[in-house]
Amino acid sequence: MSRFRRRFWDPTGTRYGLPTYPWRLAPDGMATRRQLRAEGLRPGGQDVAAQVMWQTRRGVRVAYLYRVDAARPVRPMTEGKHRALAAAMRARRTCPVCGTDAGYVLPRHLGTCVPCGGRSAVAA
Structure with missing residues (x-):
């Protein structure tokens, strides 16, 4: 050993x-x-x-x-928990600038979807 x-x-x-x-x-x-x-x-x-x-x-x-x-x-997932989890994940995918569902979890360092993050970096 x-x-x-x-x-x-x-x-x-x-x-x-x-x-x-x-x-x-x-x-x-x-x-x-x-x-x-x-x-x-x-x-x-x-x-x-x-x-x-x-x-x-x-x-x-x-x-x-x-x-x-x-x-x-493990306790089974209730319908209410399933809805709450789906809403939380939808919020993590929704861009606050353009309001669209990006289809992926938004990067925390940008805080927006990649196209909106790229536009703000160019404008700055």
């Missing part, structure tokens, strides 16, 4: 307060939120059961793990 993996090996939780495992060495029956979601599950109010830690150029990264057997199914 490499020194980085050894550094993050703490299955009892004495060093980090939670059972801690190195990258790709988490025990079976544990999953991150993203892994639970891919299986159609959610944590369902349970506390974090363990964590995975790994070293990157930016520093130490952490991913929290939840027990799969205590996870609950």
